[in-house]
Amino acid sequence: MFQVVNILCLDFVVFVVDIAKIFVFCLEFCGVVLESVVEGVISLLVNLRDLIFLIFSAPIGVYLVTLYLIDNTIFAVVILAEHIKRAVVLIGTCIWYILMLIPYSLLYTVYLIPVFLIDSIHYARKGASDIILTVGQKLYNGLLKIAQTFSDIPCEAFLGLILGTAVLSVMFQRRTLLVRYMILAYRAHISTVKKLIEISISPLRRMARSIYFYRRSITRSSSRALNGSVSNAKTSPSSAAKSSNVKELQRTLEAELEERLCSVCRERRKSVIVLPCRHLCMCDECVSVVAQISRMCPLCRCPIVNTLKVYV
Template identity: 30%
Template sequence: MFDAIITAYNVIYSVIYYSYYVSLKCGQTIVTQSANLANNVVNFGLILLESLKIFLEDIYGTVVLIYGSFMHLFDVILGVIGDIGSGFSKIILEICRVYEVILNSPLAVIRVIRQLFVCIRDLIILIGAGVWFAITIVPLSLCYLTTSTAKLVLSLIIETFDKIKQCTETIKTVLYDLYYFVTDVPLESLAGLIVGLSIAYILFQFYVVIYAFLRARFTSYKQIIRQNCAVLYNNILQKITVRQRVIYRRILESRRPLHLRREPINRRVLVARRVIQQEESKNEDSFLDQRFCVICQERQKCILILPCRHVCLCSECNSQLQMYNNTCPMCRKDIERTMKVFV
């Protein structure tokens, strides 16, 4: 009995110790890998934010360049318009001056003619410059716009490829981290976890059987201890009673006259009495065994098993037996039906 208790204690201690060890190792592994994964995620976020910042700065520089080109073109157009206005103002001034010369002096006619040719020349130059500007403004605008657009698209393509490359490297790093996170688990931890889960599953599946077995064993041990204590108590009480009777008889015999004293009690008679008393105690124990359930040894028998007609179970043990193994505990025959009786 004590060996079984010690063995059960050692098994329970080993299960608790290895379960604690496995849970500790699994917890350490989970915490370490979670911290590594969190650091990788934070680094990935920082890299992504920095790349986005550089990308936005490049876009801002390109937009500023395009804006400067358009402002330069606008300044050129304003300059041409100003030149045209100044040319018209010069023509008007020259006309006014010719008018004044004609009115003031006939000698100024030559000057007027000269100034007229000069004005005509300036007008022709102005018209030619305007026509040339009108001809070249569209190609120049297209050239500037194409160059700026090409630079912008090229920078966008380069930045996009760089971002794709960085994202690919980051994804590879994360996948490698996940692979190492999964494969870095020690084999003994994995084996211990599998064994622990298997033991827990087995205990969960057979907890009714284990509970009934342990309860039956505990009840049988308790009944044996109780019977042994009762037998020991009866033996001690019988020895004390017999001893008192012998002493009392000896005292009475010593007080009687010599011719009235009895013969000493024969040893065979004492042995016969002890045998009779032991048989009576055994009969009493067998009577108690016949009254109580054969499984729990605590409650009275009240279930009749058919077809073997054994009365050996109580109601609680009968319900547990139907869940586990529907056979008679005495003859091991299949139970067709049961009937409650009063013993």
């Protein structure tokens, strides 16, 4: 940008110098014109004098005066035309430079911007290459010093570090595997204990459920018998028959419910067939417990070879 400003200043100085030259030329032109006018006046006076002299002299004098006047007139016209040409050239050139100052400045600016960018990129590339070379040299020297520092370490020290790292990694892996196995064994033990507790509690649950159903059936039958005796005392044999039918239906429902429930826990539906005896007697949760304890069918006590899950 400084170069652009410098170029514009130089152009302006050249323009000012041209203006000064034009002004000096105008002064010279005016001086020449005045000088020509003075000379013309003087020559006119001289000519008048000569004319007067010639008038009084002879026709030859008239002829000479005429020739002299014609020559001077032609000379004055030629000089005037030359000065007019110079004035036209000077004025036109001034107007042209004044009008073309801004376009030329823009053109110079547009021309100098790529030049400035190219120079900047060149110097930036050169500076970056110098920086990279310097940094690379310093890094090389630093790494060389570090290598020289560690080059005198004995091989036994490196081998000891490698063996120690390998031993520590193996011990850590074994310890991790041991901890995982311990966690898995603890979880399996907890699940087994939970299943055993469920198996031991399931008969009590089944007994409590039977007692509950029995008491509920007794309560319903007694309430129905009481309502029947109050409403109609003559229908006691029919109410007894109805109560017996209700009990029979209750037993049938309980038997069907027990047939659908697992033979081990009596809580979940049967969904596993035991092979080879083909008994549908257990749920998914109780299969793993029976497999860990006895591996025998809970109905026929046959050894369990395989199990098959079914959807009922």
